[in-house]
Amino acid sequence: MAKVTFQGVIKRYNDRDPHPVVAVDKMNLVVEDREFMVIVGPSGCGKSTTLRMIAGLEDVSEGSITFDHKEMNLMPPGDRGIAMVFQNYALYPHLSVYKNMAFGLNLLKLPKEKIDRRVQDAAQILGISDLLDRKPAQLSGGQRQRVALGRAIARKPKVFLLDEPLSNLDAKLRSSMRIEISKLHTRLGTTMIYVTHDQTEAMTMGDRITVMNKGKIMQIADPLTLYNQPANMFVAGFIGNPPMNFLHGKIESRFDALCFIEESLSDTRLVIPLNDHLAQQASPFRDQAIVFGIRPEGIRVKDNTLVSPHIQPAEALVEVVEPMGHEFYIYLSSGAQSFIARSRRALRYSVNEPIPIFFDLDQAHLFDPKTEAVL
Numbered sequence: 031m032a033k034v035t036f037q038g039v040i041k042r043y044n045d046r047d048p049h050p051v052v053a054v055d056k057m058n059l060v061v062e063d064r065e066f067m068v069i070v071g072p073s074g075c076g077k078s079t080t081l082r083m084i085a086g087l088e089d090v091s092e093g094s095i096t097f098d099h100k101e102m103n104l105m106p107p108g109d110r111g112i113a114m115v116f117q118n119y120a121l122y123p124h125l126s127v128y129k130n131m132a133f134g135l136n137l138l139k140l141p142k143e144k145i146d147r148r149v150q151d152a153a154q155i156l157g158i159s160d161l162l163d164r165k166p167a168q169l170s171g172g173q174r175q176r177v178a179l180g181r182a183i184a185r186k187p188k189v190f191l192l193d194e195p196l197s198n199l200d201a202k203l204r205s206s207m208r209i210e211i212s213k214l215h216t217r218l219g220t221t222m223i224y225v226t227h228d229q230t231e232a233m234t235m236g237d238r239i240t241v242m243n244k245g246k247i248m249q250i251a252d253p254l255t256l257y258n259q260p261a262n263m264f265v266a267g268f269i270g271n272p273p274m275n276f277l278h279g280k281i282e283s284r285f286d287a288l289c290f291i292e293e294s295l296s297d298t299r300l301v302i303p304l305n306d307h308l309a310q311q312a313s314p315f316r317d318q319a320i321v322f323g324i325r326p327e328g329i330r331v332k333d334n335t336l337v338s339p340h341i342q343p344a345e346a347l348v349e350v351v352e353p354m355g356h357e358f359y360i361y362l363s364s365g366a367q368s369f370i371a372r373s374r375r376a377l378r379y380s381v382n383e384p385i386p387i388f389f390d391l392d393q394a395h396l397f398d399p400k401t402e403a404v405l
């Protein structure tokens with residue numbers, strides 16, 4: 031078990047090139063002992079590079095990575111006490127499942143009986159004891175990924191690294207493996223660092239989540255904090271599905287209240303009177319550009335319970351309604367602005383019919399469009 035600390039870590043590829051690729055930029059991160067940390071972000075943001083530096087498969091250009099208090103920068107991969115699971119399983123095709131799982135242990139020169147016990151134990155945990163004589167080609171994708179996990183478990187690593195391990199599996203298997211990996215973490219009590227581009231995986235699996243974009247950390251927090259208190263527009267837009275709606279506009283005084291005035295190119299403009307909390311945040315930004323962010327569940331469609339004499343509903347046109355079973359996604363437009371609402375109730379509508387909408391301001395966020403940070 032180990033705590034993993036990044037201090038000012040920079041990774042440049044093609045360092046001698048006049049324009050090196052900065053894959054990871056000044057990363058500061060502490061993964062606590064026994065924690066399940068998910069690193070999430072779009073393709074190319076530096077997730078695999080981060081994991082590979084922990085594993086020792088890539089050098090660190092600047093800064094340091096420590097396990098507990100021991101610096102790892104120059105430690106060979108085999109001496110770090112890590113195990114890594116990859117998206118493509120990386121099994122040896124000519125070796126049986128048993129030999130694949132024993133391979134790393136043979137390299138460690140452990141006694142034969144000990145190797146056997148560890149392989150059998152790992153196989154039992156993952157329910158693959160009856161597959162030990164098979165070759166990888168005789169296994170399904172899900173079984174291969176179990177073997178890859180088993181091989182990692184058998185090493186009894188201090189730090190378990192997983193790089194998009196479920197990406198090659200179909201949707202149903204992916205959600206059941208998600209639960210299995212979470213259970214595995216509870217059972218093993220090992221520090222796990224799990225990389226994915228999938229925000230659902232991140233939200234459901236992580237004790238905490240590190241959101242990355244373009245080599246930089248955007249926010250580190252537990253799942254609900256990321257969802258409810260995003261630090262910036264990137265996190266707000268990346269976490270949550272359907273994503274948060276962003277309306278561009280400015281802050282002005284109207285009807286004795288501070289209002290957000292949407293600035294679309296058309297004549298129809300949404301005017302949203304702010305509540306005290308948002309008005310306080312917005313008051314230094316009077317007459318300045320601002321972004322109003324609201325999650326789909328914060329937009330209420332034809333919900334009479336929210337009507338108050340002070341708040342006039344805005345109007346929007348219904349474009350499409352997607353039934354999802356337990357809820358509906360309602361695609362709306364107002365002037366040049368499009369947004370999505372989600373509703374529990376079926377909605378009787380005609381396409382292009384104007385309907386009243388209400389914004390639940392407790393679920394709204396204001397952002398500075400220059401810095402993209404929350405106000």
Ligand SMILES: Nc1ncnc2c1ncn2[C@@H]1O[C@H](COP(=O)(O)OP(=O)(O)O)[C@@H](O)[C@H]1O
Pocket residue numbers: 043044051052053071072073074075076077078079080
């Ligand atoms: N070996 C390499 N040489 C040069 N550039 C690389 C190399 N590996 C990755 N990169 C670049 O570094 C950035 C981060 O890549 P990576 O860590 O693989 O991202 P992710 O895993 O988040 O998709 C990308 O711009 C990628 O093109």
Ligand SMILES: [Mg+2]
Pocket residue numbers: 077078079
């Ligand atoms: Mg990757």
